[in-house]
Amino acid sequence: MTPEPPTSAIPDTVEPASAPGRRSRGTGTWLVLGLALFLLVSGAVLAVHAIANLRFDAAIAAHRAAVAEATAVEESTAAIEADAAATAGIAASMLAAPDAFVDPAAKATLSTAAGELGAEVAAAPAFEIESADAPGPIRRPVWFVSLDRASSVLTAETERLNGGIAESEAHATALVDLDQSTAGAGLAYLAGIAPVAASIEAAHGSARNVERIEYRLAMEQLAGATWGSDASARVEQYVAAATALQSTHAAEEAEKAGPLYERRVAVEAFARSIAGGVLLEFDWAPMVIGYGDNGSAGGTATWDTWEGGLSTITLSNSIAELWDDPRMPALVVHEVGHAITSKCYDLVAEYADDNEPWATAWAIGMGYTNGDGNGEWLYGRPSDELIQRSMSCR
Incomplete structure (x- = not known):
C-alpha cells in the first residue's frame, strides 16, 4: 500500500525572514539621524539664545552704568553752571559802573572774560538722560531675535549717553576755567578802583562833608571786598557815593x-x-x-x-x-x-x-x-x- 502524501509539509525552500528586519534597521537609522539633527539644531538654537542673553545682559549693565554716570555728571554740571551764572551776574553788575569811576583797562579785561563765560553758559549742550528713543524698563524678551533687537536699542542709547557725558564734562571744564578767569579779572577790577577813587575825591574838593565821609566809607568797604555778590553790592554803593560826591561838589561850586x-x-x-x-x-x-x-x-x-x-x-x-x-x-x-x-x-x-x-x-x-x-x-x-x-x- 502506497502511503499518501502528507497534507502538509515543510517546503524545501523557506522565505527569508530577514526582509522585514532590514526595513526596521533603515527606519532606525533615519530616526537616529533625525534625532541627531534635532539635537544639533536645538543646541545651536540654545547657544544662539544663550549668546543673545549674554549680549542683552551686557547691554543692560552698560546702559545702567551710563545712566548712573550721566545722572552724576548732570548734577555736577548743573552746580557748575549755577556758579558760572552767578559769576556772570556779579560781573555784569560790576560792569554797570560808569567808566569814569573805574579803571578802564581793568574794566575791559573783565568785560572780555565775562563775555566768554556768558557765551559758554549759553552754549550748554542739549543733553537729556531720557530721550524719546530711550527704552523704558525692559523685560527680558523670550526669543533671541527680540533679545538682539533690545540689545541694539540699549547699545545705541548707551552710546548716546556716553557722548552726552563727554560733551557735558567738556562744557563743565570750560565753565570752571572761565569762571576762575572771570573772578580773577573781577578782583583786578576791584583793586583798580582805589587809585581812580582817590583821584575823584581830590578833584571834588568842594563836596559836602557828609557825602565825602560816605564816599570814604564806601571806599573802605570796597577795599576789603572779596569776589562774590557782596563785592558787586559794594561797587554799587561806591558808585552811589561817588555820584553824590560829584553832585554836592557841583552844587557848592555853583554857590x-x-x-x-x-x-x-x-x-x-x-x-x-x-x-x-x-x-x-x-x-x-x-x-x-x-x-x-x-x-x-x-x-x-x-x-x-x-x-x-x-x-x-x-x-x-x-x-x-x-x-x-x-x-x-x-x-x-x-x-x-x-x-x-x-x-x-x-x-x-x-x-x-x-x-x-x-x-x-x-x-x-x-x-x-x-x-x-x-x-x-x-x-x-x-x-x-x-x-x-x-x-x-x-
Whole structure:
C-alpha cells in the first residue's frame, strides 16, 4: 500500500525572514539621524539664545552704568553752571559802573572774560538722560531675535549717553576755567578802583562833608571786598557815593561862582591846609553875625567829632573881597580853631560850652596875632597857658 502524501509539509525552500528586519534597521537609522539633527539644531538654537542673553545682559549693565554716570555728571554740571551764572551776574553788575569811576583797562579785561563765560553758559549742550528713543524698563524678551533687537536699542542709547557725558564734562571744564578767569579779572577790577577813587575825591574838593565821609566809607568797604555778590553790592554803593560826591561838589561850586570865585577858592584852600585833616565845607553869605559891609567881616564854625572831625564854616563875602587884608586870614584861622576842636577834644573839653577862648588861642598859636581878626577884639586875649596848649593841636 502506497502511503499518501502528507497534507502538509515543510517546503524545501523557506522565505527569508530577514526582509522585514532590514526595513526596521533603515527606519532606525533615519530616526537616529533625525534625532541627531534635532539635537544639533536645538543646541545651536540654545547657544544662539544663550549668546543673545549674554549680549542683552551686557547691554543692560552698560546702559545702567551710563545712566548712573550721566545722572552724576548732570548734577555736577548743573552746580557748575549755577556758579558760572552767578559769576556772570556779579560781573555784569560790576560792569554797570560808569567808566569814569573805574579803571578802564581793568574794566575791559573783565568785560572780555565775562563775555566768554556768558557765551559758554549759553552754549550748554542739549543733553537729556531720557530721550524719546530711550527704552523704558525692559523685560527680558523670550526669543533671541527680540533679545538682539533690545540689545541694539540699549547699545545705541548707551552710546548716546556716553557722548552726552563727554560733551557735558567738556562744557563743565570750560565753565570752571572761565569762571576762575572771570573772578580773577573781577578782583583786578576791584583793586583798580582805589587809585581812580582817590583821584575823584581830590578833584571834588568842594563836596559836602557828609557825602565825602560816605564816599570814604564806601571806599573802605570796597577795599576789603572779596569776589562774590557782596563785592558787586559794594561797587554799587561806591558808585552811589561817588555820584553824590560829584553832585554836592557841583552844587557848592555853583554857590561860590561869580566874580569872587577865585578868591573864595583861595580862602577855602588856605583853611583846609591848616585844619589838620578835619573835613571842612564852606557857606558864603553877604552878612554873617551882623558883619560883612563897610570893611567888616564875619564868620562862624561848627565842630563835630564824627569820623575824625568835620565842620561847616560860614564866611562873609567881604573876606574874599578883602583877602589881602591881614585881618581876613586871621579871622579864617580863628574859625578853623573852632573846627579843629573835634580833633583835639581832650585838650579843649573844658571850653566845650564856650569855645571862643580856645579858637582865639589857637589862632595866636598859629602866629596870627592881628587882634582885629584873630578874635581878641571880640573875646579878649586868652591865657598864655591856653595858647601854649593849643600849639599841640595841629
